[in-house]
Amino acid sequence: MLQNFKQSLLASVWFVFLTFPLMAVRVNTTDQIVTWRLMNLVWVAIGSFVLSYVWRFMLERQKTRKKVDEEGGDTRSKLQILLEDMSFRYKAMGVLLVLALVFPLVFDTYQSNIMISALIYVVLGLGLNISVGLAGLLDLGYVAFFGVGAYTFALLNHHFDLGFWMTLPIGGIIGCLFGVVLGFPILRLRGDYLAIVTLGFGMIFKVVMENWDSLSFGPSGIANIDKPGLFGMDMNLAGSTIYIYYIMIALVIFTILITNRLKNSRIGRAWIALREDEIACVAMGIDMARTKLSAYALGAFWAGMVGVLFASKTTFINPASFTFMESAIILSIVVLGGMGSILGVILGAFILILLPEYLRAFSEYRMLAFGAAMVIMMIFRPQGIISGLRQKYEYKGTKDLTNNG
Amino acid sequence: MAEKKHKLLEVKGLTMDFGGLRAVDSVTLEVHEGEIAALIGPNGAGKTTFFNCVTGIYNPTKGDILLHPKGLETRRLNGLKPNKVTEMGLARTFQNIRLFSDMTVLENVMIGRHCRTKSGIFRSIVRGKSVREEEQFIVESSYQLLEKVGLQDFANEFSKNLPYGAQRRLEIARAMATEPFLLLLDEPAAGMNPQETSDLDQLICKISEEEEIAILLIEHDMKLVMNISNPIYVMEYGKKIAEGSPQEIKDNPKVIEAYLGEETDA
Structure with missing residues (x-):
């Protein structure tokens, strides 16, 4: 304790010394005046002291946690224990649902729009969670499937005048097909190689869309895409935003429901086993090709669906919306939230999408904060905010049991 | 006695090359119903490679691996994927634990x-x-x-x-x-203490008797092998050098020379 205090004090003195020329002295060359800004030094001292102390405190906490883990103790955080309580979970879900439903009625169109884009990333995160979080197939080109969905709607709408509701499932299915087609060549790859190949796919999609003018209208994109219709009703901007918001909420609930069921099914277990150990997985009679393809295709399905909604919401798309940066953000959502955990991914999406929106004042430092947050996260909580909860199974043994978990 | 029993696994002249290295050299081996067969040999003799060939992780260069499930037609396992082999009723464990x-x-x-x-x-x-x-x-x-x-x-x-x-x-x-009807165990007792080994000994016998699963095991623990398994196959440098009952193996001069060395009191 005292040791930490001393160390932090030392660090802060050192920092004051290092930043002295930068922070305290300002030379005005035109007037030939030197201004001494000593107050700045105080702030540097306080800031570096607090940061250093927190850093040390967290490191120590992590060490004790590791020790408990080695002794086979309980390392779950308080939040995690609370989440495993089913009655609490149902109550929390109810409250969240009500909050989600009244949100657009309470806040204005601007807020609803931000919320819609956060929800889009929730679905994208949940989709990527299937291939990365559950099946362990690192995918750096996920945004390509999102783009496939968006372009599917834009083109079908432009050429054949197909509506939103008609195209929503088509977008999902086409995303799925692309997932299978791209999945075949990567069946033999794993780890770094898989990451590089999927990165390439993401790049190829963007380049093709930029250059295939006759199909995609090139970099100028496709405009005037229809908004989702409601029995042919005409809606003003505010009305249609609220409408899209509710569609998005429904889509999110649909995604959560299905990914949750898949996760706790025979297929989901096969995915997790594939992530854990490929050779053992195959030796246990699991068809690797089919399992990998299904994970990849189902992940792509959600991206395709939500791509349709994205095109419909913005009414304009061009290849610039589907850059590697998007893939990186979606992947960060999954990793930050907790691989394999549905709740974690939702939280991750809200943190990564909403924080930058509301911290627009500090927008210059946005990427800096983003990077720092990732580094800190990986050091102190590599398993993500919420690590995957294991399902509890009910069983009746044939013998008398004193301890049945 | 053993001749009359139903033959479950039949491996004929199995050869596996890795480039210029012949890891398994025309090995012939049979496992019958109700048997606990053992495959022993010094480190690097090709035992695990043999297992990997049989379970489909490697595709053998030459030879036949035939599975004769009871009441079903014979299947040739060469070149089948591991999951297909497992589906046919042949399961395995790993030398370095893969849970x-x-x-x-x-x-x-x-x-x-x-x-x-x-x-x-x-x-x-x-x-x-x-x-x-x-x-x-x-x-x-x-x-x-x-x-x-x-x-x-x-x-x-x-x-x-x-x-x-x-x-x-x-x-x-x-x-x-x-x-499975045939279980392949790759060094199940590796790293275990004597108490655990003797528990394992009982477990393997129990599986063999109660579940009617035939077992083929690779093991370095001679006490375990001599206790429970019959027949025993011995490999060295990819070749099978001996087969027979524990007593025959103990007395076989080739085995003593290649494997047990000076340590036995033969």
Whole structure:
């Protein structure tokens, strides 16, 4: 304790010394005046002291946690224990649902729009969670499937005048097909190689869309895409935003429901086993090709669906919306939230999408904060905010049991 | 006696080359119903490569691997994928433990049930009555397997937190969950203390008798091998150099020279 205090004090003195020329002295060359800004030094001292102390405190906490883990103790955080309580979970879900439903009625169109884009990333995160979080197939080109969905709607709408509701499932299915087609060549790859190949796919999609003018209208994109219709009703901007918001909420609930069921099914277990150990997985009679393809295709399905909604919401798309940066953000959502955990991914999406929106004042430092947050996260909580909860199974043994978990 | 029994696995002239290296050199081996056969040999003799060929992880260069399931037609295993081999009733464990470490003990065994159950993606999403019943069947039967190997108290632990000996037993339970008629154990006693080894000894005999599963095992623990297995096959530098009952192997000068060396009192 005292040791930490001393160390932090030392660090802060050192920092004051290092930043002295930068922070305290300002030379005005035109007037030939030197201004001494000593107050700045105080702030540097306080800031570096607090940061250093927190850093040390967290490191120590992590060490004790590791020790408990080695002794086979309980390392779950308080939040995690609370989440495993089913009655609490149902109550929390109810409250969240009500909050989600009244949100657009309470806040204005601007807020609803931000919320819609956060929800889009929730679905994208949940989709990527299937291939990365559950099946362990690192995918750096996920945004390509999102783009496939968006372009599917834009083109079908432009050429054949197909509506939103008609195209929503088509977008999902086409995303799925692309997932299978791209999945075949990567069946033999794993780890770094898989990451590089999927990165390439993401790049190829963007380049093709930029250059295939006759199909995609090139970099100028496709405009005037229809908004989702409601029995042919005409809606003003505010009305249609609220409408899209509710569609998005429904889509999110649909995604959560299905990914949750898949996760706790025979297929989901096969995915997790594939992530854990490929050779053992195959030796246990699991068809690797089919399992990998299904994970990849189902992940792509959600991206395709939500791509349709994205095109419909913005009414304009061009290849610039589907850059590697998007893939990186979606992947960060999954990793930050907790691989394999549905709740974690939702939280991750809200943190990564909403924080930058509301911290627009500090927008210059946005990427800096983003990077720092990732580094800190990986050091102190590599398993993500919420690590995957294991399902509890009910069983009746044939013998008398004193301890049945 | 042994001649009359049904032949389950028949390997004829199996050869495996890695570039210029011949890891397994025309090995012939048979496992009959109810047997506990052992494959022994010094380190690097090609025993594990032999296992990998039989279970489909490697595709052998030459030779035949024939499986004769009781009441079914004979199948040639060469070139089949590992999951197909497992589906046919041949399960294995690994020398360096390969459990799914971030899954619970029960789930590890449940994975073994995968190839004997069939609910697909769409039925899992709908989760109808048949799927729920199948799930419950998977859970119950997996739990019963845990009871058989004595791990029922650990059902909800992560498998990485199990003691070493228990991890080995879990591997056996997981392999048994695939409903094999022939079980290949790759050094099941490696790293175990004498007490654990003797428990394992009993477990293997129990599996062989109660479940009517034939067993082929690779092992370095001579006490275990001589105790429970008959026949014994000996490999050295990829070649089979001897086969026979434990007594015959003990007295075989070739084996003593190649493997047991000075340490035996032959």
